[in-house]
Amino acid sequence: MNKLLILLALSFWQMPVSAQHDTLRQLSLTEFYGMVRNHHPIAKQAKLILERGEVVVSQARGAFDPKLVSEYQTKQFQGKDYYDVWDSYVKVPTVLNVDLKAGYERNSGQFLNPEHTVPSDGLYYAGVSVPxxxxxxxxxxxxxLKKGMAEQQNLTSQANAVYNNLLLDANYVYWNWFETYQKMKVAEESLDLISERYDGIRESVINGDKAAIDSVESLIQVQTWRNELNKSRLNYQNAALQMENFVWDSTRIFASHPDTVWQKQEVLVVDEYVNFAISNHPDLNAMQADLLTLELDRKLAAENIKPVLNLNYNFLMASGNSSDESMAGLSNNYKGGFEFSFPLLIRKERAKLKQAKIKLEEGGLKLTSKSRMVTNKVFQSYGKIIVLLEMLEEQRRIVENYQRLLEGERTKFQNGESSVFLVNSRENKKIAAEMKLVNLEAEYGRAIGMVNWSSGYFASQLENMQAQRGSQ
Structure with a gap:
């Protein structure tokens, strides 16, 4: 009676149908990176940070812009024309802090200050101020200006750090997507084979060739992997939703699938990654920009210890004068002077200089420590790649050996020399080995992303994009 109930239950058992279709579009890692670079809001934010750096430098250059000035003053009181004073000039600052000045002055009035007395047609002047x-x-x-350039370098480093982290996150979610997809495919293919064997055992039980208990044990195997398939589909669905966070164009992740064939990626030698990191890592570049700013503060503090001595000379020429008179005016018609000041104790200036030196030394020590951390991170990430490659090759051989054991056990079972329990055991170990292989393949991809991130190699792609945009 029990045997009859088992057979009736088995006859009504329905097997799941695979939901995967071959019409899905393949999305490679390189293509995914391109989508993130071109459309992700954080990638666009990084580009805006670069533009901020350009604006900062442009603002600092504004201190050297020529300036046009016109000053006019007049006084009328009780019907008397006291004075009309009008002075217009152009002032041109230079990088050497030498200011050039040229202008025209025209003044009149009953009570004009004698200092402002000029010819009736006005007075031209041109001069220079030299510290x-x-x-x-x-x-x-x-x-x-140099601080503005250092700030631009700092902002560029910030943008590169944002971009570097973004591509690291994108790399992680892609390989998580790859891993869950491949594990789902392994579960589907395994369930198909297990179900096919179960159908054969059920037929044998119905025909009386196998014991009913064999079909129950086979059914448990089917049920177990059916649950595993549902779990893997859920994991894949969650991974695809994570991928959606990085796709901001019309691409639909649920209509795509990752590369189904794992390939070894090309990597540089470790010394090239280390050298690249020392020269280009965003964190190191940001710290170097901070050191440059501190060095500029030190130079300015050292400069402020010097006495102030400014010389001013203005050549004067009346409107309409001949060239001979103009040349004679170089020694006779001029206005000049000097300014001198110097604090006797200079305690304030010396304290600022010492403080600037201390901050500079602290910054240098921080940079040295950070450089060591970055290079060690590169070595650590690169070492993981080497170990994972060895593990991958070994795991592939393990999978092949488990497959041989499974095929041998199946042959023995067909010949009546084995049991369903042993076949299921071999099968579970083989599937677990395949899952482990998929995990190692994904881990290798994540390790490649980690070495690109730790060396700052991801960040260089943002600068290349900006250079290409600037050349267009």
């Missing part, structure tokens, strides 16, 4: 002491070599204008 011979403080500010000749380093001054606030050229220091601020």
């Amino acid at each position: 011979l002491g403080q500010g000749l070599i380093h001054n606030s204008r050229n220091i601020n």
